Amino acid sequence: MESFTPLSAALGGSLIGLAAAVLWLGNGRIAGISGIFGQLLPPAQTVVWRLVFLVALVATTFAAAKLFPGLGVGGDVAARLVKAPAALGLPTPVWLAIAGLLTGIGTKVGNGCTSGHGVCGLARLSLRSLVAVVVFFGVAIITVAVTGVV
Incomplete structure (x- = not known):
């Protein structure tokens, strides 16, 4: 955390928000990465745009x-x-495999991931997304407090 740079954080956040807006306005889809990825298998009818988005x-x-x-x-x-x-x-x-599995299960149970809930869901004033964000940020804060790893 000692290398925080507001400029790169603001630029990165702006680009993520712009990408979410472009996908929603151009394709009518929410930019939730777990949902986009999760619909590849079994292949959905909309597999092409999902592949293009993920490859990009x-x-x-x-x-x-x-x-x-x-x-x-x-x-x-x-x-x-x-x-x-x-x-x-x-x-x-x-350890990374366990973390990945827990993340995958959590995104399935919670109907979305940090990008879907945090960026798109909150922007749509979704109560479900607000609860999800509060919970995963709370767990992240507790994890950092317990482990001391930032």
Whole structure:
């Protein structure tokens, strides 16, 4: 957190909001990544736009990382994974797999992920999205307080 830069945060947030607006205005769809990804298997009738959106998401992230290597990770500090807590005795890949599975289950049960609820749902004044955001931010705050990892 010591490398907070309001300019890159504001620019990134603006681009995410713009992307959500473009998808909604141009395609009538909410930019919830878990919903977009989740409808690929089994293939929905709308698989083409979902693939194009996801490929563009990954490709532009890769391009931005190559063009601006220090942007968003703290200047000259290279992005790296945090190691799993040693007290649990789990290797980092297992820890990440568990985290990924819990995230996937949570997005299915909660009918959306952080992008769907946090960006699009709150903008639509959805009560369900407000509850989801309050809960996942609360859990994130507790996790940081307990682990001390930011």
